[in-house]
Amino acid sequence: MNKSTEQWYASWFDTPYYHILYKDRDYDEAQGFMDNLTKYLNLPAGGKILDLACGKGRHSVYLNSLGYNVTGVDLSEQSIEYAKQFENETLKFNVHDMSKTYPDTFDAVFNLFTSFGYFDDEDCNLKTIKSIKAELNEYGFGVIDFMNTNYVVENLVAEDIKTVEGIDFHQKRYVEDGYIIKDISFEADGEQFEFQERVKAFSLEDFETLFEKAGVHLLDIFGDFKLRKFHSKTSERLIMIFK
Template sequence: MIKDKTTWYVSWFDSPFYHILYKNRDDREAQIFMDNLTQYLNIEEQGKILDLACGKGRHSVYLNSLGYHVTGADLSENSIKYAKQFENDTLKFEVHDMCKPFPETFDAVFNLFTSFGYFDKDEDNLNTIKAIKSDLNEYGIGVIDFMNSDHVIANLVPEDTKTVDGITFHLKRYVEDNHIIKDISFTFEGEDYNYQERVRAFTLKDFETLFEAAGVHLLEVFGNYKLQKFDAKTSDRLVMLIK
């Protein structure tokens, strides 16, 4: 049985199986979100955007197609290696730990699709907020797009399976120690694999505490990708604009 003992997000996000499991994500929904967000923020043409925890760069590529200068940053070396094929004069990708400030500032920093709350240490979550603040220029806005933990927990599907590219992934979901956890097991070429996703079940109140500790101001809160009002019970997302 194969079970990687390194930090879960390092081993899982850097594995090819992560990208197989999630290969059919809704790009159109993501693009509508990017359209709504950039229009709402009124980011000027050729403005600079940092896509923090960019994965293989699908959102960075789309943002760049809208005319922005985009830098995609991610801890996964394999993801960045893949994303670099899309680079051009106004689109760059870098391996980067989001707990640490980036060496330049931006008109906007996007942390999208629940790319937060992975760390075991509380100070790493706080340091990420501080880093986002330092990555913003004088007029820059940070965006953290997180799951609505209350809604996710209330609608958690305990167990299901998903077959992609001939691999049947067995998924188990549960809440433990204020984390929403997904156990992922499958067999590939005769080997059994086990991975885990473990995300802190942050609420808006939790984020407000982090923002206060980091000296960050919460400007707006939205509950979905149409940028409609947030409702803790019914909203799918928790989208926060900070400065």
């Protein structure tokens, strides 16, 4: 059952296995990142944040606990259904395609943890940036946190097996046609599964071109979650602040 369909993320992110494979992600580090980011942006108390591609909402929930009014959106209906259990007066979740403009404006729009570049249609990437621009209020900031492609390609582990909850996830990684691709195969519940993750290998220059086309201004670039300087060869992340 090969699910490397055009919208690979729609099928893979909606499986329970996606969440099993990545369940040990470092959330302390992620929370530290959000502490640093909100302090750096100096967001107003009770400020409004839009969390684009929020998944199951863990980061939205944390941002809300810091006192922000947060809206989390994601294309995955199952993820949003799960996230809705955390809703309160100042925390809302909705199914939404980030390449379309959300009908509200915010003090900040966050697109975190390499949740960009999934679209096969190039135009959708530009539309996403234009949508972020339209979603920002007069004082608002856009933030895209992407992998540093140079670093990732340089340090790509071609093949490994990761065992989580008794499932052996066979992972193969390679670069093809400008995409960083990961093939994931495993057996679970008596069935053989194959999925593929494809993320466009955007460089800083690629983003700069998109920003220019969308009419937004790049203000700052950081290379890690502690918001240290970006180095194209050694930084793990490419974190861009724009408006």
